[in-house]
Amino acid sequence: MSHRSDWFRSVLDEAESNIRKLLKIPDAYHVLFLQGGSSLQFSMIPMNFLRGRKLEATYLKTGYWSAKAPPEAGFEGAVKILWDGAEGGYRNLPEQYELQIAPDSAYLHYVSNETVEGLEFQYIPESKNVPLICDMSSNLLSQPLDVEKFDLIYAHAQKNLGPAGVTLVIIKDELAQSAPEKLPTLMDYRTHIKAKSIYNTPPVFSIYTLMLVTRWLLHEVGGxxxxxxxxxxxxxxxxxxxxxxxxxxxxxxxxxxxxxxxxxxxxxxxxxxxxxxxxxxxxxxxxxxxxxxxxxxxxxxxxxxxxxxxxxxxxxxxxxxxxxx
Ligand SMILES: Cc1ncc(COP(=O)(O)O)c(C=O)c1O
Structure with missing residues (x-):
């Protein structure tokens, strides 16, 4: 089966359309099906939005997974940890008043649900005009979400979306276009936007199953x-x-x-x-x-x-x- 066949295109289109309906995603956002898991997003985000800039990227360190992201950003530029729960053994999350983000940050990155420790943000942090980026690997599609509060959301499939192999990225066009030129082709979100998620061979079985899961959520569960x-x-x-x-x-x-x-x-x-x-x-x-x-x-x-x-x-x-x- 060709991944460029009309049939597979219809699978991708239905998966995207179902996700847009479930999350009420506005037109200013792209829905991408990528590979490399959420771990690759830890690197891709700073490559696109920190590289070559004289700004700091701001991170919340609230558990095992969010602690993995800042060192990757450190390869690309300056990193600030705005809140660190390591000393308390990652049993708590910050409250909004503790998050005074510098207005000239490149972006604010956090993890909405810490899979290892079992901590879940009960609110969306206020980032003012700083782009808000969230790893929602372990709670995306578990509840309604106000996508417009975010500039980039990502989640690997293997929790609520389907089998491992595909990573969902929801990205605001304005943010994607702000990346520098001459990034490695596959690491540039614009490549995947232009190619509608089939720049190279996608994980067709994972995407097919993800499409069935979104169909189930929409039509059987009821949203x-x-x-x-x-x-x-x-x-x-x-x-x-x-x-x-x-x-x-x-x-x-x-x-x-x-x-x-x-x-x-x-x-x-x-x-x-x-x-x-x-x-x-x-x-x-x-x-x-x-x-x-x-x-x-x-x-x-x-x-x-x-x-x-x-x-x-x-x-x-x-x-x-x-x-x-
Ligand atoms: C919240 C969160 N982020 C990132 C990861 C890493 O994901 P992957 O194995 O897809 O790279 C995990 C793994 O479970 C996770 O739970």
Whole structure:
């Protein structure tokens, strides 16, 4: 099958059109399907919008993933970390009043949902006239979004959008056109805008599946407001199970910053981890191991996880808590 066939063009067009409908994306923005994962965006953004400029790029360092982005920007120019949660072990997020951004910053970059620690911004930071750039890898399409507040949004597919291999970029035309000339061709957003996401061979299967996921969200779930309601119920159910057994479980994030997508928690008694994971597997619940940077347990509640799945998990958490008392 040719990626330049009319059929594949129709897949790309439907994927774009569904995403535009779901997120109500204005015409001033391009929707791009790129490769290289979100990690490549950590490099591509400063190449395009910091290289050769005598300005600082501003970053919020709020967790494992947002901490990966500033060193890449450091290869291209000056970087300022406006807020750093490392000392507190990334359990909190800044409040708006703590974010006084310099008006001559090249851009402000942040991560809306910290996948590892389970922290989610409950508001969109005010960047005044500074371009606002956000890594939404782990919460895009989980709730409605005001795209117009942003200049660039990116998210790899492998959380809420589809299988790994494709990275969605939503970029304001004005920002894309502000990049310097003579960037490596594939690293220049304008290349992908001009080629409508088929400059070179795209990951056709990932894009096809992403298109089906957006079709499901639009026509079966009924849009992002509906998806959001489901996600709120799932998260409430899980956090309630943890909070009502606080002698056994210790959620990682402070309550005001809790993520609806990733819930990281620890057992108060270290000696029970082995049996916790083994019995979870016996109950057919897999993949609960926490990220290697903080250990413990992590349950991810992406769109594909059903309310029934969460009921099974909370029933197991109740059972285990009673048993370990
Ligand atoms: C918020 C966030 N940003 C970036 C990344 C890195 O993504 P990738 O593996 O697609 O490069 C991840 C990985 O899970 C993530 O959760």
């Amino acid at each position: 992002l407001e509906k998806m959001h309601e489901i996600n709120i119920r799932k998260a409430q159910n899980l956090y309630e199970a943890l909070d009502s057994n606080s002698g056994v479980y210790q959620p990682y994030a402070s309550p005001a910053c809790r993520s609806k997508m990733n819930c990281a928690f620890h057992l108060k008694d270290e000696q029970f981890y082995e049996v916790f994971f083994a019995e979870a597997r016996d109950h057919n619940i897999m993949g609960l191991e926490g990220h290697r940077s903080i250990g413990g347990i992590r349950a991810s509640l992406y769109n594909a996880v059903t309310e029934n799945d969460v009921d099974c998990l909370t029933a197991y958490l109740q059972y285990f808590a009673q048993k370990s008392h």
